[in-house]
Amino acid sequence: MKTIISIDIGSTWTKGGLFVLSPSGLKLKSKYSTPTTQNNLIQGFNEVLKGLTGQDINGALAGLNDSTEVFFSSSAKGGLKIAAIGLVPDLTLQLARLAAMSAGGKVVGSFAFTLTRQDVEALERLQPDIILFSGGTDGGNTRYVLDNARRLASSGFSCPVVYAGNRAVADEVAEILKNKEVILTENLMPEVGQVNIEPAREKIREIFLKRIVQGRGLSELVEIFGAQPRPTPLAVFELIQAIPRFNPDWSDLAAIDIGGATTDFYSNTESYLETDSVILKGIREPRVKRTVEGDLGMRVSACSLLEAGKPYLEARLISLGLALEAMERFVQKISVDNDYLPETEEEVWLDRILAETCVYYSALRHAGGWRETYTPQGKVYIQTGKDLRAVKAVVGSGGFLSAENSAEVLRLPLERLAFYGDERKLLPEKPSFFRDKDYLFPLLGNLVEKYPQEAAILAVASLEKLG
Amino acid sequence: MKACESKDEKHTIILGVIGSDCHSVGNKILELFFTAEGFKVVNLGVMVSQQEFVDAAIETNAKAILVSSLYGHGEIDCQGFRDLCLEKGLDPIVLYVGGNLVVGKTPFAVVEEKFRKMGFDRVFAPDVDLKKVAELLRQDIEEKFGSVRKPETVEKNQEKKSNK
Numbered sequence: 001m002k003t004i005i006s007i008d009i010g011s012t013w014t015k016g017g018l019f020v021l022s023p024s025g026l027k028l029k030s031k032y033s034t035p036t037t038q039n040n041l042i043q044g045f046n047e048v049l050k051g052l053t054g055q056d057i058n059g060a061l062a063g064l065n066d067s068t069e070v071f072f073s074s075s076a077k078g079g080l081k082i083a084a085i086g087l088v089p090d091l092t093l094q095l096a097r098l099a100a101m102s103a104g105g106k107v108v109g110s111f112a113f114t115l116t117r118q119d120v121e122a123l124e125r126l127q128p129d130i131i132l133f134s135g136g137t138d139g140g141n142t143r144y145v146l147d148n149a150r151r152l153a154s155s156g157f158s159c160p161v162v163y164a165g166n167r168a169v170a171d172e173v174a175e176i177l178k179n180k181e182v183i184l185t186e187n188l189m190p191e192v193g194q195v196n197i198e199p200a201r202e203k204i205r206e207i208f209l210k211r212i213v214q215g216r217g218l219s220e221l222v223e224i225f226g227a228q229p230r231p232t233p234l235a236v237f238e239l240i241q242a243i244p245r246f247n248p249d250w251s252d253l254a255a256i257d258i259g260g261a262t263t264d265f266y267s268n269t270e271s272y273l274e275t276d277s278v279i280l281k282g283i284r285e286p287r288v289k290r291t292v293e294g295d296l297g298m299r300v301s302a303c304s305l306l307e308a309g310k311p312y313l314e315a316r317l318i319s320l321g322l323a324l325e326a327m328e329r330f331v332q333k334i335s336v337d338n339d340y341l342p343e344t345e346e347e348v349w350l351d352r353i354l355a356e357t358c359v360y361y362s363a364l365r366h367a368g369g370w371r372e373t374y375t376p377q378g379k380v381y382i383q384t385g386k387d388l389r390a391v392k393a394v395v396g397s398g399g400f401l402s403a404e405n406s407a408e409v410l411r412l413p414l415e416r417l418a419f420y421g422d423e424r425k426l427l428p429e430k431p432s433f434f435r436d437k438d439y440l441f442p443l444l445g446n447l448v449e450k451y452p453q454e455a456a457i458l459a460v461a462s463l464e465k466l467g
Numbered sequence: 468m469k470a471c472e473s474k475d476e477k478h479t480i481i482l483g484v485i486g487s488d489c490h491s492v493g494n495k496i497l498e499l500f501f502t503a504e505g506f507k508v509v510n511l512g513v514m515v516s517q518q519e520f521v522d523a524a525i526e527t528n529a530k531a532i533l534v535s536s537l538y539g540h541g542e543i544d545c546q547g548f549r550d551l552c553l554e555k556g557l558d559p560i561v562l563y564v565g566g567n568l569v570v571g572k573t574p575f576a577v578v579e580e581k582f583r584k585m586g587f588d589r590v591f592a593p594d595v596d597l598k599k600v601a602e603l604l605r606q607d608i609e610e611k612f613g614s615v616r617k618p619e620t621v622e623k624n625q626e627k628k629s630n631k
Contacts, residue, residue: 088522139507140479140527192509192523279489279514375487375514376538382514 004451006443007048007072008232009041011300012260012338013399016048017443019458026447026454028462031438041074042217061224070225071446074218075232080208083109083128087135087144090282092165095188096134099164099197102290103204104234105130106262114144115151124156130207131159132200133173136166138190145169149176160207164188164200183207195283205234233264233292235445236397239459240266241288242448246456252390254428255441256359256410257398260299260338263358264292264398265366271386278370278381285386291366296358298351298400299338302331309357312413316353326350352409355400360413369423383426391428395463397436407433407466434463477507478608479529483515486544490537493566497535497597504601517548521555530608531561534587539570542581549586559611561604565591 004026007016015033019026032051037043046057053060064070082105086093089112100107108126111119123131133152135145145165152161153176160181163173167187174182186199209228218229236257244251252269271285272278295304306313306328317324330350334340342348368385396402396410410433417425440462447455480501484494491513498510509527511519520532532552536544545564552560564587568578579590588607591600 088525091522091526135526137527140529141525142528144525189526192511192527279512281514281516281519373487373514375489377489380487380489380514 001067003068004447005049005052005068005070006446007045007070008235008442008446009036009045009072009074009229010232010259010442011075012036014041014044014048015439015443016052017438017440018052019447021451021454026451026458028438028440028458040217042220045072045217045221064225069450071227071230071450072221072225073230073232073235073442073446080105080129080211080231081108081126082106082204083111083123083126083131085111085115085131085133085135085148087113087141087165091192092134092136092189094283095195095197096132096164096200098285098289099188099200100130100132100204101292102197102237102286102288103201104208104231104237104290105204106292106294108294115148120151120155123152127157127159129159129211130204131157131161132204133161133163134165134188134200136169136187137192138167138187140166140168142166142169146172146176149173153177153179162200162203162207164203189283193283195286197286208234230446230449232442232445233290235448236264236441237266237288237290237445238448239441239445239455240268240290242452242456243459244268246453247460250393250460253393253395254388254391254431255395255397255436256362256401257441258355258358258362258396258400259297259398261297261301262292262294263296263362264290265362266290267366267386267388267391269386269388269390271368272383273387273390277379278383280383282384285368289366289386291362293358293362293365296361298354298358299334299340302335302354305354305357306331309361312360312416313353313357315416316356320349320353322346322349322353327353351400355404355409356413359410360417363414363417363427364420364425367417367425367427369420369425371423381424385426387426389426389429391431393434394428394431395434395436395441396466397439397441399439402436402439404435405464405466410466433466435466436462437464438462477505478531478605479507479509479527480531480533480604481509481511481520481523481527481529482533482535483511483520484513484535484537485515485517485520486536486538486540487514488536488538488540488544489513490535493537494535497533500597501533501601506601506604517544517551520548521551521557524552524557524560525555529560530612531563531604533604534562534564536564536566536568539567541566541568545582545585545587547585552586561607561611562587563589563591563600563604565593565595565600567593 002021004019013033014036017031018029020029032048034047049060082100084096086096093112097107162183164185170184183203185203208231254267257264268288272280295308342351367388370381414427444455444459498508502508564582575592582590
């Protein structure tokens, strides 16, 4: 029997779980959480360790013997910042964005074609943690990539550059950028329409693991436990990837995690079901996909949510007989006081509408769609993006959705999204809804690398089906 | 005579059926044929928009775009194709079009004239000999871009152009 401690250092809460691993599987024994200590993360971490083991910190640390393993993750403010550079917006740039998000990053800037002076200034201002640099198929365009490399070389940023563009000029790009840290990897799009984001994702992941420990006491934790922290979104991504492998009934799933600052949408399903009447345009998206929306969130991003989500939000307010002013006042309040919880019945509804709006727009951006077209051969559908129709289970996770015991907050916005403009959105058809009631996904995600089967099975077993 | 032997020296060409046209058989034959002729073929399949042709040509640094149209609406679909190429910086790209380009019994010379005016370098009737097309394609590409086999000739050609 083994004791496993998994701790996730989030932007507001540090959460931990104590698990027991026996031949019959993995079990959750206790949970503990405390507000994150921003200046020195180790304090909050130790607090959780004490809470989980029921001992003082020296006792807790002394009790960590050979039969105890510790894993931890850090949300790193919603994922590290990645700037994506591609050539054509719908091709290499789109893939660069996908690779960045699937590696657990947050895309802070996207740049197509030639980097202008303003683009380079924006890059310097954004201070990304990584620049993902792509463009051109293998043996294809070199002009833009070489041009952009020269522009990057003379710019003042200091973060590493992951080059995942035309292989033919990879060495030349490295040479031009010799004053920067350059990591060469395989092309994101070796041929038109051929998706190869895994190698770039792996490189970004490696940089994350190195970078995430810098500052705020994390390196101390690495020394004590001899383990690297994982970025939280990456941990959850790996869990979503592992679930179908060990749970035969869970071949196709999606998960939505609404946080204070971001909304993450994960899916694990085939992106295009080939038939004669459906023609895919643009890239064929990967089976496991994460998108993250920095403007959709329940607290820190509530103001931008009010802006980005207005059409849905207003329609819901009207149907519930609530005033927009009331919503604006509420958003004002929670933007200042991020820990605020609704006190009146009206505020409970306003909070719910915010969550619904996050679901609606994160699904809109994650899922693909069909447009009907008539041809002399009959009616056909043009598909862009990812088909989620085969998804049978939708899991709600994160502070709000873990606590929500009705499926409505997920079901309603997805139903209303059936059509968007003239596009039929390819959303799950009659899915079951679940909640990650103990908010275990990040904690179990930490264990996936070492215990994929045990973590994936407990993840599903710990879900509660919603009516 | 095969113009390009080794893998890296092949000319890249873009194939596709434009507009709302689903005729896929001829498209597949063209892909097989031009691949056998030693071109690197990027086949976008059926129902391809002008924007998709151009995007693919940019990423792959293609030398030519071969547009097919079978269903009679080719004239509408191809309107402004060359202009879009110029807008996107694909100035010297070779543009071919072929198929059943218009509905009805318009003499081919009239059809050809129409598409030439739109900026297509060559226009082909449905019964054209593909061997001849491949031959012309090699000639046209080498005329516009120079031979890919000898880099020094490419430079010379470019110098010539810039001297003009």
